Amino acid sequence: MNHGFRIAGRDHIGTALRLPDFIVSLANLWHRRELLWNMTVRHLRGQYKQSVLGYAWTLVMPLTQMLTMTLVFSTFLRIPSQGMPFALFLFVGLLPWNFFSAALSSATDSVAGGSSLVTKVYFPREILPTAAIFTKVVDLLVASLILVALMIYYGHAPTWTALWVPLLFLIQFLFTLGLSLPLAALNLFFHDVRYLVGVVLTMWFYLTPVMYPADIVPDRYRILFDLNPLSLFINAYRRVLLQDTSPGADRLALGIVISMAAFFVGYYLFKKMEPGFADRI
């Protein structure tokens, strides 16, 4: 019996995923980049429609977070910040965290949220979570303007080591996408997943050195931070932006391995579940 499914000259739902299929999938994704772009714009346009401040809300959130957290953790609790102004120290960690957290939640909901499309017309489904994450990349880019202003304000303008940031972000992006893909798929089968993601993200935030430096953590808890990719990413951002050093070859290599592994495993699982999406909605 002839298993499988084929649409000649066109992308299609695959039933197996071997390396050649994988390359075809990625090529299809590239081929449909226009759709990816349009969906991202759709999210952005829809985000703050009918609000007075509009897109400026994207800036209000991290700004208020920074002000409140600086007051509580630096002024009240006197948490050290590696010899940096606390607001600056915090913000360099807060932006990549906020991106990760917002991207993961929004991507987890993306396929279920696009269910009316998923049951009508075929397009590579990974476009939905990817577009959700791209939207948050735009938010991050805009919020980065505050960071640059803050760095200049504190007399710590970015140096040439800031050129590491795009590479570090690419690593973080791949990790985020890799984690999002299977979550977005599983969320179709079990709506518990989205709530679980919310719970895990809250815990994860406190266990990531965003509002405190990792070196105040007692040694026996260090393992929590060594195993936490977000901790790795945020430390690297702080090194290249605040300490003006390179991220460190071993840490960089570790980051690349983790994010590549997350991406390939995540993409594989997503593609494996994809043929069942329309059946479950």
Place this chain on the structure above:
Amino acid sequence: MQTASDEKAIEFIDVSKRFQLAEGRTLREFLPALFRGRGWSAPFHALRNVSFAVGRGETIGIIGRNGSGKSTALKLIAGVMAPSEGGVHVYGRVSPLIELGAGFHPDLTGRENVHLNASILGISGREIRARFHDIVEFAELRDFIETPVKRYSSGMYMRLGFSVAIYSDPDILLIDEVLAVGDAVFQEKCLAKIREFQRQGVTIVLVSHAMPMINQFCSRAILLHGGQLLADGAPQEVTRQYLELMHAEEMAVS
């Protein structure tokens, strides 16, 4: 492309489609099932060993009662579902005209939605810009194209969706009862467009409960009943069988 299949547009080879209906799935049952690649509860058969082929340029009607498997067949052709068993082969660009405007975003204008919907259907930005004027003219929405579609009436919504799908240059057009919506004038325009497609050699799959429409437009019809293919042949013959079937079931009920 398989050269041997050049004459065919759609081919179903012994296709079965099962759904898992059971609720209350748990992760503990699901995860092992996922890795074995199998389901984990009693299945429901939406299609059973269905085989048929549609030649290029043919207009085929799919008829049957609600739940007979028509929508499942359309979804298999559209490529949103994969068969549980058997092979579905589709050659060419498919444009689904199923529940129009699924890709529309209420806050975006008509213009922005045309671009979004077109890219969902796989049309490039260049192609869509070239046809934009025709799309808007056909939908009769020139004065409203910069208006967010949430201000549209359902008829306007439908016209825009229909128009985008029509101008997506399909090789295969899937039509699912959508022509029931819209006023008589627009309906007539759509039917004229469908005839034009037929002349151009576009393959059309028409799902309808309106037997006159099937008889009028289709060169062939197939009858699905309980997921099985009951008849495949001339539309007049197949629609007659369908009406007899309906009649027999009515008699059985009363």
